[in-house]
Amino acid sequence: MPKVTIDGNVIEYEGREKLLQLCLDDGVELPHFCYHPSMSVPANCRQCLVEVGMPVKNRETGALEVDENGDPVIRFFPKLQTGCSMDVSDGMVVKTHRTSDLVKRAQKDNLEFLLVNHPLDCPICDQAGHCPLQIQAYKYGPEGSRFEFRKVKKPKRVKLGPRVMLDAERCINCTRCVRFTDEISKSHQLTIIARGVKNYPMTPPGMEFDDPYSMNTTDICPVGALTPANTRFQARQWEMAPTPSITTTNAKGANCFYWTRDNLIMKITPRQNLQVNEYWLPDEDRLVLDQFNNNRPEGPQVRADGGLQASTWDAATAAAADLLDAVDGSEILFVGSAYATVEDNYLLTKLASALGAATPVYLSHVETGHGDDWLRTDDRTPNTQGCERLGLTRTDAATLQAQLEEGAIKLVYVLEDDLVASGLAAGALDGVSVILHHYNTTNATLPAADVALPAAMVVETVGTFVSEDGHAQRVRPAKAIKGINRTLMMETGKSRTDMHGTPFDRWHNESHQVDCQPSWETLPAIAALLGHPMSYKGPKQIMAEVAANHDAFAGATYDAMGLEGVRLEEIGEAV
Amino acid sequence: MEATNPTSKAGDWRNYKRVLLPPVKDLHQLEVYEDNGGYKALRDVLSGDKWDPQSVTAEVKKSNLRGRGGACFPTGLKWTFMPPVDPDVPRFLCCNGDESEPGTFKDRQLMEYNPHLLFEGILIANYAMTIKTCYLYVRGEYAQWIEQMEAELEKLYKKGYVGENIMGTGFSTDIVIHKGAGAYICGEETSLMESLEGKRAYPRIKPPFPAQKGIWGYPTTINNVETLACVPLIINNGADWYSGIGAEKHPGPVLYGISGHVNKPGVYEYPSGMLITDLIYEVAGGMRGGKKLKAVVPGGSSVPIMKADMIDGVTMDVDTIREAGSMMGTAGMLVMDEDTDMVSFLRRITHFYHHESCGQCTPCREGTGWLENLVTRIDRGEGNLRDLDLLIDLCDQMEGRTVCALADAAAWPVRWTVTRFREEFEAKCKPAVFPTGDGATEAAVPAT
Numbered sequence A: 001m002p003k004v005t006i007d008g009n010v011i012e013y014e015g016r017e018k019l020l021q022l023c024l025d026d027g028v029e030l031p032h033f034c035y036h037p038s039m040s041v042p043a044n045c046r047q048c049l050v051e052v053g054m055p056v057k058n059r060e061t062g063a064l065e066v067d068e069n070g071d072p073v074i075r076f077f078p079k080l081q082t083g084c085s086m087d088v089s090d091g092m093v094v095k096t097h098r099t100s101d102l103v104k105r106a107q108k109d110n111l112e113f114l115l116v117n118h119p120l121d122c123p124i125c126d127q128a129g130h131c132p133l134q135i136q137a138y139k140y141g142p143e144g145s146r147f148e149f150r151k152v153k154k155p156k157r158v159k160l161g162p163r164v165m166l167d168a169e170r171c172i173n174c175t176r177c178v179r180f181t182d183e184i185s186k187s188h189q190l191t192i193i194a195r196g197v198k199n200y201p202m203t204p205p206g207m208e209f210d211d212p213y214s215m216n217t218t219d220i221c222p223v224g225a226l227t228p229a230n231t232r233f234q235a236r237q238w239e240m241a242p243t244p245s246i247t248t249t250n251a252k253g254a255n256c257f258y259w260t261r262d263n264l265i266m267k268i269t270p271r272q273n274l275q276v277n278e279y280w281l282p283d284e285d286r287l288v289l290d291q292f293n294n295n296r297p298e299g300p301q302v303r304a305d306g307g308l309q310a311s312t313w314d315a316a317t318a319a320a321a322d323l324l325d326a327v328d329g330s331e332i333l334f335v336g337s338a339y340a341t342v343e344d345n346y347l348l349t350k351l352a353s354a355l356g357a358a359t360p361v362y363l364s365h366v367e368t369g370h371g372d373d374w375l376r377t378d379d380r381t382p383n384t385q386g387c388e389r390l391g392l393t394r395t396d397a398a399t400l401q402a403q404l405e406e407g408a409i410k411l412v413y414v415l416e417d418d419l420v421a422s423g424l425a426a427g428a429l430d431g432v433s434v435i436l437h438h439y440n441t442t443n444a445t446l447p448a449a450d451v452a453l454p455a456a457m458v459v460e461t462v463g464t465f466v467s468e469d470g471h472a473q474r475v476r477p478a479k480a481i482k483g484i485n486r487t488l489m490m491e492t493g494k495s496r497t498d499m500h501g502t503p504f505d506r507w508h509n510e511s512h513q514v515d516c517q518p519s520w521e522t523l524p525a526i527a528a529l530l531g532h533p534m535s536y537k538g539p540k541q542i543m544a545e546v547a548a549n550h551d552a553f554a555g556a557t558y559d560a561m562g563l564e565g566v567r568l569e570e571i572g573e574a575v
Numbered sequence B: 001m002e003a004t005n006p007t008s009k010a011g012d013w014r015n016y017k018r019v020l021l022p023p024v025k026d027l028h029q030l031e032v033y034e035d036n037g038g039y040k041a042l043r044d045v046l047s048g049d050k051w052d053p054q055s056v057t058a059e060v061k062k063s064n065l066r067g068r069g070g071a072c073f074p075t076g077l078k079w080t081f082m083p084p085v086d087p088d089v090p091r092f093l094c095c096n097g098d099e100s101e102p103g104t105f106k107d108r109q110l111m112e113y114n115p116h117l118l119f120e121g122i123l124i125a126n127y128a129m130t131i132k133t134c135y136l137y138v139r140g141e142y143a144q145w146i147e148q149m150e151a152e153l154e155k156l157y158k159k160g161y162v163g164e165n166i167m168g169t170g171f172s173t174d175i176v177i178h179k180g181a182g183a184y185i186c187g188e189e190t191s192l193m194e195s196l197e198g199k200r201a202y203p204r205i206k207p208p209f210p211a212q213k214g215i216w217g218y219p220t221t222i223n224n225v226e227t228l229a230c231v232p233l234i235i236n237n238g239a240d241w242y243s244g245i246g247a248e249k250h251p252g253p254v255l256y257g258i259s260g261h262v263n264k265p266g267v268y269e270y271p272s273g274m275l276i277t278d279l280i281y282e283v284a285g286g287m288r289g290g291k292k293l294k295a296v297v298p299g300g301s302s303v304p305i306m307k308a309d310m311i312d313g314v315t316m317d318v319d320t321i322r323e324a325g326s327m328m329g330t331a332g333m334l335v336m337d338e339d340t341d342m343v344s345f346l347r348r349i350t351h352f353y354h355h356e357s358c359g360q361c362t363p364c365r366e367g368t369g370w371l372e373n374l375v376t377r378i379d380r381g382e383g384n385l386r387d388l389d390l391l392i393d394l395c396d397q398m399e400g401r402t403v404c405a406l407a408d409a410a411a412w413p414v415r416w417t418v419t420r421f422r423e424e425f426e427a428k429c430k431p432a433v434f435p436t437g438d439g440a441t442e443a444a445v446p447a448t
């Protein structure tokens, strides 16, 4: 295999690769700004300069020349080279700042230049704490600055578009944002304007930066020049804890981090998964913070005296069991949900079959024309594929309405969906008992409910979703809910296992805890009261059972899914 | 200054007959140009058995023609970098007429007075490299001559000298004139290509070089206006004739653009290898007002400045001038007399590069402005002695670390003006203040 020597260490590599990427892949840190693995290489920040040498070949024979010790003679390029643009080749010898004073000096010089006109407003900058410029300036930069002049003034607080704000003074002109719109989202909405030290990115005259993927530029901007309009100045980076999960705005299953502070979701950012969303996230996936934080129910409710009254979980579960017990299985309509996890839907089908009811249906939430050929889909739910593979029957509001009008249905059990908001006439539920697992108090079916059981949302539960492409991925709780649940506690992001549950973990906080319950906890509680015990240690075991019972889920265990998920078709064949 | 200094390499330059800009009235018109033997070289090359693309290239190579765009790169060699012809892959010639470097104004003369020599050179170059399209990128401020050239080009198309089946020989090629929008950086070859493609003129990283990936990613050769204008002369008179003109290693006629404190500033055509002293005192009529010479920038604003005592016996050819501590550049010579304030001169130069840096690379974007800030401060009498070291430091931090050579071009004038005229800079700085033993301070006289 071809080899390169970096600071005296020999590294083997395959195929053509850029030197910087090779270093990064191999854990050799090299400071850099403009390089991004999925975009073209402009080599404009000049931060990744290294010394590069090549073995000298004899012109006639083509043989390597050797010195008196038999080592190949290396001839170094007279100038420092940018690692990001340098193609590695066999025998190359590289010196980074670890072994070259020249490189060390160049890195320092470059950082001095980068900070010359930078406003240095880290104390109020959202990027502080995770800012490549800040981190690398501390690590490789000079101690002070010799610049004694007025800094260049550029526009601040510019609304580039509805979702992205620009502070041009912070911009280091790496062109990542421009390249993103040119090469990745292809909206071509950004360009660098002005010249020299006045450079900054801008939209063409009369155009707004309303690219449905515009907010990705705020992730890849190496400084705080581009920030999301919805979350800027809301939380410092170090106040939040990230939880690796997926978004549920559509059927793509894009990987994300939910950033939590005090049990509120403060922002949503993409998480790298080259099989699913690479480095990106559509704007729509990030704008759903509100549903997690606001209008959340305060515990279960049971209908009494003509209205929904606050209740306890025990009493509400018992009330639900009583309603189910009072009717024949054939008179119950179980409605599953493409918003809910595979585990929750699976337990619902189990309950339905235990009670002799028909297989649950689920409402499809497809909005034709909404999707694109990238990370947005027509399907506005995360788990249609999960429902299909469990054998739930797809339905729509009109069919449901007709079914209810026939009069045979006495009880509707709704798992994590909203029938009325989906188009069912509110009156259609008159005279029918309704048990509802709901996320928000704005659920339009809630007024018709007899028992309302608040359900944990994706940021509060453990479970599995199957994307449009058959990619099964599990989610983890990003914030704590009221009530103690061992599984949730074990799965919640924590700093270290032995410190679990101490105040040093960001999620461990009494504020903003929602009084809700994962449906995989609620459903077994009801089933037990009806004489159909379902005893699971937690969703992991439920999923293992799903994988064992359904061919469509063969092999999809939690261990197999890990952090990046599995393609069900692929893992199924392997099993 | 009677006899020519014996170290001149320009031979009997006093009796030199101009070939790039011959003294013919209305030569810019096709009819006049043809009456004076124009397009003979093209006709010879395209018809008859004497020439094929290889032999044309070989002749140019043999002539030792070096690029007149500033880097003095051997033109014939550059042409051979083009990959073998593949009928499915377009290839381009780019003629660089962006001419924006301060002190350089010689391509303008060619485009104004002898555009057909350029067209003929382009057509022959296209033939030599089997190219179907040449883009002639002209500095936008030359609007008047662009119009004139467009009209002449129109005539050429009508006459069948450009376009399909030229002169009935089956060879077809086009010339497209493109107007720049007024940025110095567009003269840098890869930046020029970006600009041609309709993009922002950010220079590209090399490699890949233009011959591998040029305009729209296709093989491209780029040459300066004056360079291409030499080509018909070489074909008509032979490589040996050409290489016999002027300095042996850097032969040919050169358009010297002389500006500054001389009596007759202007563009002068003479053989290469002219003594700088001859150019100043003979050709340009000597120093204005009989003043003493102080400094010369021999090849456009970016090359290292020479003190008056450095130019004795130095000739204008790439090697000699390098040995003397400067560069040939574009042969655009800035001449300064004893009254010139070097700090103020440098201030103007740093302003230019600050204004023209494209802003892509960190060291150039930030460094050019910082340099101007420092030099301005010194020029105002507010600078500190340590600023002079900082200036040199910043040059170290910029040179050789950027995508294109503009950063070097910006740093060199600073490095060499400050180094070679340091005492003038020191004199303009605030006096350094050193503590004396008893706790007071005293102003130190800067060491010279």
Ligand SMILES: Cc1cc2nc3c(=O)[nH]c(=O)nc-3n(C[C@H](O)[C@H](O)[C@H](O)COP(=O)(O)O)c2cc1C
Pocket (backbone or CB within 6 Å): B066, B067, B068, B069, B070, B071, B072, B073, B075, B078, B096, B097, B098, B099, B100, B101, B184, B185, B186, B187, B188, B189, B190, B222, B223, B224, B225, B227, B228, B404, B405, B406, B409
């Ligand atoms: C900043 C910069 C500006 C330049 N401007 C010009 C120019 O205006 N005209 C020109 O012919 N060459 C210019 N050059 C040189 C070109 O990049 C290129 O070397 C030249 O056109 C090649 O032609 P030649 O081989 O015929 O000399 C410039 C180079 C740099 C780095």
Ligand code: SF4
Pocket (backbone or CB within 6 Å): A170, A171, A172, A173, A174, A175, A176, A177, A178, A201, A217, A220, A221, A222, A223, A225, A226
């Ligand atoms: S705004 Fe950010 S991403 Fe865009 S060029 Fe500036 S620093 Fe780079």
Ligand code: SF4
Pocket (backbone or CB within 6 Å): B185, B202, B203, B356, B357, B358, B359, B360, B361, B362, B364, B365, B402, B403, B404, B405, B406, B407
């Ligand atoms: S060196 Fe200066 S002009 Fe050249 S590409 Fe870099 S920033 Fe632009």
Ligand code: FES
Pocket (backbone or CB within 6 Å): A031, A032, A033, A034, A035, A042, A043, A044, A045, A046, A047, A048, A049, A082, A083, A084, A085
């Ligand atoms: S990462 Fe910016 S130049 Fe290499």
